[in-house]
Amino acid sequence: MTSPTADSISAYTPLYDEYDYVIDDVEGALPQDLRGTLYRNGPGKLEAGGTPLGHLFDGDGMLSMFAMSDGQVHFRNRYVQTQHYQKSIISEGAPFRALGTMRPGGLLANALRFPANVANTSVIMHAGKLLACWEGGRPTQLDPDNLRTMGEHDFGGELKWLGAFSAHPKWDPETGELFNFGMAMMPVPKLICYRVDRQGRMNRLGSLRLPGPMFNHDVGLTKRYMVFVIPPLVFPLAKFFGAAFGLRNYMDALEYDASMGTTIGLVPRDGGKPLVFHTDPLLHLHLSNAYEDGDDTVVDLLNYHATWEQLNGQLSAIDQLTDTATMPYGGHPTRVRISRAGRITIEESTGLQGEFPSINSQYMSRRNRYTYLTAGLDGSAFPNAIAKVDDDSGTETMYRLPDGHLPHEAVFAARPGGVAEDDGWLLMPVVDGVANTANLSILDARDIEAGPVYTGRLRHHLPLTFHGCYTPRVARPQSARQPVRG
Template sequence: MNRRNFFQSLGAVAASGIALPTWATQTGLQQTGGIGKAKPLFRANPRLTCLRGYQGQDVSCDSAWIEGKIPSDLRGDFYRNGPGLFERGNQRYHHWFDGDGMVHAWRFGEQGVSHQARFVRTKKFLAEQQAGEFLVPAFGTPIEAKIPMRSSDTMNTANTNVIQLDGRLLALWEGGSAHAMDASSLQTHGIVSWAPELAGMPFSAHPKVEADGTMWNFGTMMDRLVMYQISAQGKLIKHHVMKCPRTAMAHDFAISQKHLIFLLSPIALNMDLLRAGRSMVDSMEWKAEESTKVLIVEKADFTKSRILEIPALMLFHFGNAWEENNIIHLDFVKSNDLTNFNTWMPKIMRGEDVASEPSNPAFLRIDLNTNKIRLTERLENAEFPRVDPRVVGQRNQFLYYPHAVNKRDNNAFNGVMRLHVDSGKKDVFDFGERYRLEEHVVVPKRGSRNEGEAWLVGVGFDVDRQTSFASVFDAQNLSAGPVALAHLPYWLPHCFHGNFYSRA
């Protein structure tokens, strides 16, 4: 550790006098009955407290306890989104992806850092809050529908990402519509429809926003792909629906200067299992003998595309893509198959502290002149890659990841890493075994012009103290340790994704 021995090992927190609310200090959820019979649903496990979930309550803290010093030019709102509720009545979700969305606002101001979190008031959330039970099937949990299933938005959890577009927040879930929210109060306004003919169409949780504010996004429906181009003012510029190689799940994509790039993994959906009552996750089958399809679509004309192939691989997240001399360079995080998705995640949702399969930084070089592809990968265990927002879709020097540092069990990210793409050099900070980190995002320093002149901001969970914190690093010197931590008096459910929006 560095940065003054990581703030004297956080010893000052114990003397801060912060009192934890009763619900935040419980050792575990009530052990309740499962689907059809009584059984424990979540084993109390302090390492996995952040996956227990809340019971539907909103939370706030007007003034986080600051350790170190928040940089004077770091002013703005850090929004995060993730599943926050996993249990109702006698049922608990089997999969992390199933929980109801909870949007968080960490506000960095002159007076310090505050935190506010509210559940997205989807139609599903409101109906189930009133009923006190789950009413619709979930992505990874077989639940009998108790209300009419009119569209995918009936089960929309709005739980994966949150972006700001033209002054309003959009809570995103890849299977259905975006939900608009007020950026100040986090009040839910309702479903967004980009055009009448697009009502209810899937809108991915991973839109790509270029430096000028132009947003690109997609949605998949088995063998159909819808693509969107949206202006910085939130107006639909164009869209297109096309037939594409069939896959049961496409979570993310990348953009370069001229193209949208998709890697469609060989995941089949067993319809017999689905009709027999299995969840969608439990009905997915990995086809190792088949290829991953590389779909490349022209930005200027969505009707123009080509499909290439590489050996079977699994991925969730891209970092960035760029092209030069008709060669596309892109990076992503590679896994071998569906093991983490359909085996590891259900286990941790039961409170089992089990090892996951590693996921590694990987890189593709796609030569559009010859249609040849070269794959390279690294050995670090990492996920959630991010780049400086000023270089999205342009050539980038750096990638930033949460990183499992010196961990044999590969079960939690406990460090941050900056990778220099060309040289392969790394800058790493290790928080130690007691911390579990979420995605970290890049926030350009005020007045800076060069990529990487930025702050790296993220959220983590302190296992020993059972509380959550926001961390701030100088993105040019991660190994020196965090310049500041903003501690909350309670723990938060782990989030998936979010974005920082600076204020003048």
């Protein structure tokens, strides 16, 4: 029997069990001054009530936690106890509608039902709260030590009924504020913008009207603006109402209408009137960073040279990754520059293709030199490397994973007392398709080509996660805190 290779990895094999242990199968050493916690979020199981789910966005959110201190890493994972999760483990068939999955029972079972909040997309730590985010609804608060679900968080009632809080809030390291948006389709399609201060108090900044029902995943932040670069991913009215009335799922109702071009919206952080511009059509999910360069606003993003059908096909392929080989992995690093007069230039910066951009979070909203990406080398349909892009020199360095291994998003953790932008580590869970397990790999961000300085092997598989965050706070997984209702 031959060993499995990268061609036969099932990155989304469910992990039903919840673990709690110190990682003891280690190669290399955890850097002594690396003390903090990496949290990850992603779909832990892509079935509900025994029925396979139709889209990666639909799986139940499962948090993983790597608490690092004194040379050791403590792993824990817990499902977010959403209504969807709790019902999905006892129901027959999918208990609720999801973005890309219908309930059994046809039209009547689906009409006028909103997709269930599965809290599976990202996890953030802000104002002392750990929040699992999902772009269609409220975030869910969890205990940062033991990952116990505390309940949906509405920021003291500021996030209204059906108020959404997207999965990519942006943080200003100087002010400690967090900026985010929520998509609203009714009665008028718009992106509602929010500011959360360093104490966790939310206020609404206003909103950006959309030309019609549309999908937008990410936002950038500069010192002056929240920056939206909205690809022409639209819900044509007939399809939108078809989805609302249960004739089709929401993800299949999306269309890419290049004739609309890309809408750029600059929403002033002080709540002033948004500036709106239009430019050539782009297709992207993630922004790497945004900042002001003199009078210009600069946004870096990953632009796909593919159709929406190809990209959505890759996002909804939950079987073995060989089935996703319809297009190479990742988008092209691309810089959008918007002058004060509204002149827009679009420039692709390297020939690399990648996804899940991350930066040193201290550089959020100001110019960064380094961006880290999961990359697909040699036209691979899935990530097989980590790339570090140097914007000053226009060069990139790379660490290619061993065959059969896939990197999750790499999160940057700064070295305490470090000054250089890249003085720190990349924290990166890895799917090990050869041993059908997973590991936490840690790279020195100054020299990623050298490979991991630490590899801690988990005792089990870990399905590919979407997004995570790092905090220098060391979680205490064994703490016996009393339950607190959120």
